[in-house]
Amino acid sequence: MKIILTHEVSGLGTVGDVVDVKDGYARNYLVPRGLAIRWTKGGEKDVEQIRRGRRIREIATIEQANEVKSQLEGVKVRLKTRAGDAGRLFGSVTPADIASAIKDAGGPQVDKRRIEVAAPIKTLGAHQVSVRLHAEVAAKVGVEVVAA
Known part of the structure; x- marks a missing residue:
């Protein structure tokens, strides 16, 4: 299943990353806890906003x-x-x-x-x-x- 991470997950990726994970992991853990959202074509547009917000909050160097x-x-x-x-x-x-x-x-x-x-x-x-x-x-x- 393709998902978009909304929070940093150790061993998986950072905010705004689009990753493939097993269906059960996404459905039972990541999505219910608000760590990720399901990938859609409309959600792909949100990725840039999520990344922009991450760049503002993140320590860059x-x-x-x-x-x-x-x-x-x-x-x-x-x-x-x-x-x-x-x-x-x-x-x-x-x-x-x-x-x-x-x-x-x-x-x-x-x-x-x-x-x-x-x-x-x-x-x-x-x-x-x-x-x-x-x-x-x-x-x-x-x-x-x-x-x-």
């Missing part, structure tokens, strides 16, 4: 990515959340929580879809997350989770 990386790595991110007596959180810390905490700490605006959390953050303490800024540049950000 490696130099820009390195500047943002240095800003991110210089920010001390503290995230207050509810936790139990043993230090376990009620739920977990999401990439959206981390993105807003970076912004509140004085860091640059980061898209939550670019934040990669290796393992779910479910305890208090210091954790490392990766922010994919460019295909070749990723920043490591330290997040300290404290009880509210």
